Structures are given as structure tokens and as C-alpha cells.
Amino acid sequence: MQFKTNLFYLKIKCPVGCEYCFEDTNNEMVQKYDLQKMFKTFDSMIRKGEFNRITLHGGDVLSLPIEDFRYICEEFARRNTGISAQTSLAFLTDEHIDLIKKYHIGIGISVDGPPELNIFRGPRDPNLNKIYQQNLLSNINRLRKNKIPFGSISILTKHNATGENLDKLCEWVAKEKINGRFNPMFTPHFDNRMVYQELTPEELKNAWIRLYYVAKENPSLPMSPVREFIDNLLGLGLKSCVVTRCDYINTRCNTILPDGGIGRCDRCFQDGYYYSSENSTLNRSEILKSTECKGCRYWEVCGGACPGEGIDKDYRRKSRFCEAYYGFYSFLEKEIRGLLPNVILSIDIENYYDEYFLKERKLNWPHDMGYSTYHKRR
Amino acid sequence: MAVIPCAEMMPIYGRIDLQQKRGARSKLLDETSYETVKRDLRPAAITAIPNRVYDLYMSRLAEDGMFFYPFYKVKMTNGFMHNEVPAKLDDPSSFTSGCITKEIEVAKELKRLYGIYRNKDSSKKTTKDADKKIGELLGYPDCCCEFYSHLENYDPVYESALGGDHSFFNSELYCLNSDPALFQHLRYFGINITPWFPCSYSCKESRRRSEVWFNVMKSLNLQLAEEILNLLKKPSTWDLYNGQVLITHEDFLGYVTSYFPKVRKVVHFNQGDIK
Numbered sequence: 001m002q003f004k005t006n007l008f009y010l011k012i013k014c015p016v017g018c019e020y021c022f023e024d025t026n027n028e029m030v031q032k033y034d035l036q037k038m039f040k041t042f043d044s045m046i047r048k049g050e051f052n053r054i055t056l057h058g059g060d061v062l063s064l065p066i067e068d069f070r071y072i073c074e075e076f077a078r079r080n081t082g083i084s085a086q087t088s089l090a091f092l093t094d095e096h097i098d099l100i101k102k103y104h105i106g107i108g109i110s111v112d113g114p115p116e117l118n119i120f121r122g123p124r125d126p127n128l129n130k131i132y133q134q135n136l137l138s139n140i141n142r143l144r145k146n147k148i149p150f151g152s153i154s155i156l157t158k159h160n161a162t163g164e165n166l167d168k169l170c171e172w173v174a175k176e177k178i179n180g181r182f183n184p185m186f187t188p189h190f191d192n193r194m195v196y197q198e199l200t201p202e203e204l205k206n207a208w209i210r211l212y213y214v215a216k217e218n219p220s221l222p223m224s225p226v227r228e229f230i231d232n233l234l235g236l237g238l239k240s241c242v243v244t245r246c247d248y249i250n251t252r253c254n255t256i257l258p259d260g261g262i263g264r265c266d267r268c269f270q271d272g273y274y275y276s277s278e279n280s281t282l283n284r285s286e287i288l289k290s291t292e293c294k295g296c297r298y299w300e301v302c303g304g305a306c307p308g309e310g311i312d313k314d315y316r317r318k319s320r321f322c323e324a325y326y327g328f329y330s331f332l333e334k335e336i337r338g339l340l341p342n343v344i345l346s347i348d349i350e351n352y353y354d355e356y357f358l359k360e361r362k363l364n365w366p367h368d369m370g371y372s373t374y375h376k377r378r
Numbered sequence: 379m380a381v382i383p384c385a386e387m388m389p390i391y392g393r394i395d396l397q398q399k400r401g402a403r404s405k406l407l408d409e410t411s412y413e414t415v416k417r418d419l420r421p422a423a424i425t426a427i428p429n430r431v432y433d434l435y436m437s438r439l440a441e442d443g444m445f446f447y448p449f450y451k452v453k454m455t456n457g458f459m460h461n462e463v464p465a466k467l468d469d470p471s472s473f474t475s476g477c478i479t480k481e482i483e484v485a486k487e488l489k490r491l492y493g494i495y496r497n498k499d500s501s502k503k504t505t506k507d508a509d510k511k512i513g514e515l516l517g518y519p520d521c522c523c524e525f526y527s528h529l530e531n532y533d534p535v536y537e538s539a540l541g542g543d544h545s546f547f548n549s550e551l552y553c554l555n556s557d558p559a560l561f562q563h564l565r566y567f568g569i570n571i572t573p574w575f576p577c578s579y580s581c582k583e584s585r586r587r588s589e590v591w592f593n594v595m596k597s598l599n600l601q602l603a604e605e606i607l608n609l610l611k612k613p614s615t616w617d618l619y620n621g622q623v624l625i626t627h628e629d630f631l632g633y634v635t636s637y638f639p640k641v642r643k644v645v646h647f648n649q650g651d652i653k
């Protein structure tokens with residue numbers, strides 16, 4: 001099914017200070033948020049049917065004044081809109097916990113592994129970083145004690161996703177039952193300092209394959225992109241946004257900016273241009289299909305991948321992690337076909353994207369069975 | 379390949395007005411084009427009139443001592459386009475393309491030349507001659523008409539830059555000693571003063587005529603005209619790769635569909651000599 005991620009982006013400047021942040025935190029223009037304008041935009045988008053869930057994002061939402069955080073929760077609840085929040089947990093208080101429980105806020109935490117792997121997160125001062133890491137562990141425990149479920153976004157770098165540290169990462173995921181999304185770090189346009197930590201496509205592929213084995217041993221972990229890419233091959237939709245032919249100028253993500261304007265996916269903020277274009281287009285993917293991605297076996301389930309990862313930082317080009325996407329899909333295809341030699345996969349169907357994904361049709365799915373029925377029986 | 383012609387702009391934070399004023403800028407450029415004929419600064423102008431305002435436009439032309447001579451109907455498309463798509467006669471959302479002028483002979487000649495220009499069976503030489511004559515009737519400088527008639531592609535931003543002072547760094551062209559009033563690489567967003575491709579961005583005759591055009595523009599909307607010129611004066615880069623132009627301007631990012639050159643073409647404006 002086609003989906004749009006909807007972000008309520010309160011600020012760019014973030015007090016956490018992670019080393020590889022792709023937001024230009026020196027951008028002084030984005031400092032204050034106007035909640036009235038932001039909700040006005042939200043309401044106009046609801047009328048167009050573009051929202052059913054919102055994610056509070058940007059600048060660590062738990063660092064907002066608590067009265068603003070409460071007001072935002074109340075306003076979304078009043079509109080029957082489900083809320084998610086992405087946070088480092090660095091500013092978690094008991095009041096936040098009460099609000100998270102009261103409004104059933106879906107929490108996503110930003111963590112790259114146990115403290116020794118999580119080194120690029122948090123303040124750059126070593127002493128402050130030590131405190132940050134300890135707080136993070138205790139705050140994860142607080143969430144668990146309060147029976148608050150959470151997911152995570154982990155950024156894969158050379159530090160946590162190669163060599164022995166990759167073993168440690170996999171152990172941590174299995175032991176802590178991390179329901180995570182594992183994205184490759186990419187260096188933003190304005191800052192090349194972290195380029196030495198960017199994974200090569202081969203390294204990224206290997207990391208994803210290792211995480212696949214963790215997922216295989218732990219069927220209850222909805223780990224991304226492992227599960228998503230398996231589902232993509234099985235024709236059960238197309239996720240995540242990076243493989244759905246995002247057009248960069250309009251993106252698969254609506255971001256309500258602090259001034260009430262509508263912006264693109266926050267990955268695009270790296271180039272310094274925040275607002276979205278007025279119209280969307282599939283031109284990038286259409287052109288890639290006939291040029292750089294011509295004849296690719298996994299075109300239907302990749303689409304050139306995230307434009308924010310474009311080769312030479314040029315979003316018109318395919319992802320610089322192309323070989324990782326190709327290699328991982330290739331690995332998964334062999335695994336699936338090894339178990340199910342007669343299965344028909346999405347890549348066996350010409351124009352799967354147009355004929356199935358855009359028409360919200362699923363391939364290996366019993367069409368007379370609803371999703372909830374299926375889950376009950378499972 | 380199903381590439382849809384488009385021209386989109388994404389402003390920096392706090393400059394959403396650039397997107398909102400796009401219509402106003404385009405209208406000012408249309409009005410300037412109209413006024414230059416009305417004030418006898420050139421013989422004719424090409425325009426496309428939406429069907430819904432056709433009657434109103436005809437009345438206005440008559441009151442100003444001009445008339446509209448229709449050539450053909452084109453479809454309404456979203457944004458800037460390099461190839462006009464023909465429309466059916468009864469398509470209510472189409473435009474009628476043609477010229478505005480005071481002289482019937484000029485109108486007839488322009489229609490004849492456009493017929494040659496649009497006819498795929500015309501020889502290269504005939505098309506080039508027609509192209510050149512069209513430019514002259516539209517009041518563009520002779521040197522620029524000659525330059526344009528020899529071009530092979532439909533978006534000669536790069537070729538105009540090659541025609542003047544420039545330097546290369548990493549195969550990217552830096553445009554030097556240029557006059558922003560002649561720039562055409564932001565025209566997709568209604569940010570230009572003159573409508574023709576100059577033989578170089580420092581062409582003397584184009585400069586002279588651009589002053590006349592800018593004065594007309596200022597007489598219609600001083601503030602917006604100066605805003606357009608200020609946008610043209612800021613550093614920007616035009617980057618064409620695989621049929622897509624990326625325009626990186628201090629105040630916005632632009633995305634436009636274009637033609638497919640064999641190699642990537644990049645032009646830097648108002649950025650001095652990188653060497």
C-alpha cells in the first residue's frame with residue numbers, strides 16, 4: 001500500500017549533538033515554532049485526507065517545554081490522530097511517561113547499539129557523553145518498566161557495522177529484542193567530516209545479511225529493512241519509503257515545518273532547501289529506469305532507492321548504496337526460492353510497481369482473508 | 379519513457395513567498411511582452427491565450443490598437459515545457475498560441491514561418507532560416523537570432539554561456555563578465571527580464587535592449603521588477619544531467635525537465651572565476 005510519513009517538525013536545532021546529524025544545526029532561521037500555524041496546516045491537510053498518523057520529530061521533541069508537548073498531544077488527541085515521537089530519550093521525564101501512556105504515543109528511540117557502539121550519538125564532550133549513555137540505558141529500562149513499547153532507528157557506520165563490532169551489534173539486537181530500523185549513515189551535503197565512517201555498499205550488504213540471521217532466529221522482531229525487503233519480494237506491498245520511487249522534490253513524506261509551511265522529508269534538509277515543491281513527479285525514477293538502473297533485476301522493488309543517498313550527492317542519480325540493495329535482495333531471493341522453489345515473487349512480474357503497488361494489490365496474499373483475521377490465526 | 383514536463387521550486391526556509399509569487403512574476407513578464415508591442419518597441423510578440431479569457435483578451439487588444447493572430451491550439455500543462463502538445467479544437471482547457479501585433483503582414487509572415495519551423499519535413503536550412511526570421515520579427519538582436527538559429531537543442535543556457543567570457547574548472551563552466559539581465563536559466567520560474575537567448579550573456583545589443591525591457595517592466599511593477607533583477611544577481615548554478623536540470627540558487631532549489639545531452643552540463647553564474 002502506498003503510504004506517506006507525516007512529520008510535525010518542531011525545530012531543527014537539537015540539543016543532543018550527535019556527530020553525524022544530517023540537519024544543518026547552524027541554520028539559525030529555524031528556531032521558533034508557531035503551533036497555531038502548524039495546526040492550521042495540519043487541519044487543511046486532514047481535509048485533503050492526507051493524515052491519519054503524525055510523528056513528532058526534529059530537535060528532540062522531548063526537549064520541548066513540557067506545556068507545549070502536552071498541548072500538542074491534546075490537540076492531536078482532539079483530532080483523533082495517532083501520535084508517534086522520535087527521540088533520543090535524553091530529556092525523558094515522569095511527566096513525559098504519563099503523557100506517552102495517556103495518549104498511547106508510539107515511541108521511536110535513536111540508538112546505534114550498546115554504549116560502546118553508540119559513540120556518535122549524544123554530546124561530543126566525553127564526560128557528558130558518558131552520562132548520556134548511562135541515562136539512555138536507564139531510560140530504556142524506565143520505558144520497559146512502564147510497559148511502553150518502542151521501536152528504534154539505528155544508524156549503521158563502520159564503527160558499529162563492521163568487524164567484531166557487528167557481532168556485538170547483532171548480539172545486542174537479539175538480547176535486547178530491539179525492534180529496529182537499520183539505516184546506513186550518509187554524510188550530508190554541507191559536512192564531509194564523517195565520510196570516513198560511511199559504509200561501503202559491500203559492508204552495508206554484509207551488515208544487513210547478518211541482521212537477517214538475527215531476524216530469522218527471532219521471528220517476533222519486526223526488523224527493518226530485513227522484514228520489509230522480504231515482504232517486498234513476496235509482493236506484500238512496498239516498504240520502506242526508500243524503495244517506493246520517492247521524487248525528492250515532493251517526497252513520500254509530508255513535513256509540517258515550524259512556520260506552518262509544508263516541507264519535504266527531513267533527509268532533504270541537508271541541502272538547505274526545506275519547502276516542498278507544489279507538484280510531485282516520478283521523473284527521477286522514470287529516467288533512472290532507462291539509464292543507470294536499466295535492466296536491473298530488482299528495479300521493481302528498489303526504484304533507484306533513496307534520492308538523498310544519490311551518487312556524488314546528486315539526487316537525480318541512483319543510491320550510492322546500489323550494490324547493497326542489489327546484493328541484499330539477491331541474497332533474500334536465494335533464501336526464499338531455496339525454501340519455496342515454486343513461489344512467484346514481485347520481481348517475476350513486469351511492472352509490479354504499477355500493476356500491484358500503485359493499485360494496492362498484493363501478490364502472495366489470500367484475498368478473501370482480512371488482515372486482522374490472518375493475524376488472529378497466526 | 380513517461381517523463382512529464384515540469385518546473386518546480388523549493389525555497390529556503392522563510393522564503394515561501396518565492397513560490398507564492400511565481401504566478402505574479404510570470405504575469406509581469408507576459409505584461410511586459412504585451413507592452414513592448416503596444417509601445418512600438420518591436421513588431422510582434424508570441425503569446426498563448428487560455429480559452430477562458432479569450433474574449434476578454436480580444437477586447438483589450440482592440441482597445442490598445444492591436445490584434446491577435448492565432449496559429450494553433452496547445453494543451454495546458456503543468457509548468458514549463460520545451461515541447462508544446464497540440465490540443466483538439468474543442469478542448470476547453472487548451473491555449474491558443476499565436477502572435478499579437480499591429481500589422482497584418484507581420485502576423486501572416488510569423489504564422490508562415492512557424493509553420494515551417496514546426497513542420498518535421500522541413501529541411502534543416504529552411505528551419506534555421508525560419509528560426510532566424512522569427513527572432514527578428516519578435517524584436518530580438520540580429521546576432522542573437524543568428525546564434526539561436528544554429529543551435530541543435532531547445533535549452534541553450536550552456537551555449538549562451540560558451541559564447542561569452544568563461545572559464546572551466548572540473549569540466550564545469552564559470553560564466554564571467556556577464557549581465558544578469560540577460561540570464562535565461564531561471565526563466566522556468568518567471569525569473570528573467572528578456573525572453574531571448576543571447577549569443578552571450580555579455581552581448582552588447584542584448585544589454586541595450588534589456589534596459590528598455592527592464593524600464594517597461596519597472597513601469598508596470600517597480601517592486602517586483604527589482605525583486606526579479608535581484609534574484610538574477612545572486613549566485614546560482616544550472617546543472618543538466620539525464621534530462622533533468624537542477625538549479626541551485628541562494629534562495630531556492632529548482633528542478634526542471636529538459637533535453638538529454640550526451641554529457642552533463644554545468645554552468646555557474648555570478649560566482650566569479652573559480653581559478
